[in-house]
Amino acid sequence: MTIVQPSGGGAAGRPSSSGGGLADVIDTILDKGLVIDVYVSVALVGIELLTINARVVVASVDTYLRFAQAVNRLDLAEGQKGLPELMQDMTQGVAKSKTKGIAQGALEAAGEKLRDFISEPAEEPAPRRRRMREED
């Protein structure tokens, strides 16, 4: 499984946002979207396209060992809820948002993640501006 993490980025104190934005983008724009014969032109144009693999899950010995480890650590005595030590950091932030409506909370969380990866405060003094409207 290849997951590309952005260097730096991510708001401090928010481990829950790791694995968010960029990973989601990679899942979406690398192997989806319109494919056309212009890719022939890419070679002609002569630009180098960095190859980044879309994320795929391939079950392996490592996967099995990790599951075995997780099962071994599992404390069956502990009830249905809780088990914070077993929960991935990643899921925590979003899990919390369940209390106020899954869809809405997740939307907000996703927005934050995207923003985290994008915001480079020093670099974007001007707000983004764009307008679209009917042209008569």
Next chain:
Amino acid sequence: MGRSTPSPAAPGSERNAHEGRDTRQVAKVPEDAPAPEPRQGAGAPHPGQAGEAAGAAGVPGEQATASYIYGILPGDVELTPEVRGVGDPPGEIRLVRHDDIAALISDLRLNRPLGKPKDLMAHQQLLDDVASEVPVLPLRFGAVMESPEAIVRELLAPHHDEFRTALDELEGRAQYVVKARYEEGTVLREVLQEQPEASRLREEIRDLPEDATWDARIRLGEIVNQSIEAKRDADTQALAEGLAPHAVAIVIREPTHEEDAAHLAVLVETDRQDDFEEALDEFGRRWADRVTLRLLGPQAPYDFVMTQM
């Protein structure tokens, strides 16, 4: 959609999940924007507006440039140029028109490999922003042609009718991505309850050193993995069926993590978005403590433009 209410002011986008955040300004563009010339002649090199933008796309002749293509839009769209494209420094976005369709492009210098995280983010952010207002056919990341003229000649003109038809179909529709991930503790407990062998193996490896229980661990992990795969299939099916009445179309995506419960792309009528989200909330309640749901979007319809040409 933006075009149905032709107002010179910012068209109201029905739903902006990122209200108040600084990167999504499309829906609330102030009129005091120092609007540059509304349109550039296709292919004409244009100096950047200010600051870092200067030199981004305005060094004619010095550097070989090509045209990066983000997607195909209706031709009756007006775009304020912005320096937010792929490349370093980022290119200025603009439209190349042909008949009643247009390609959204930016100039790209060829002296640097393309595909860094920033490029990927820029590609999707731009397309998603555009898609919130007008129909768009998103291209897969990495489409580059040698010039705007070549885009018209080799891309827009030959495929005009297909593009036009697809754009009409996408009017008023948006893509959402639903990601569901099992809570590890909960799903492992389910597996142990349902699979006696897993339970037995767990006892077997307990308190023994790892190297003494290699085979048992592998077997245990394999059972867990298989069980989760079966659960994923069932839960994905259930989710897709539950959302189907509120969707135009659904694509089941490959999992991106071994504990994924479901990964779907859903095409939704914008005015039925509330129904869709309510249906998803229903699953959230049903799966509370078991599955974490994430909803991404609205996005450009990446998963619904796979027609080969």
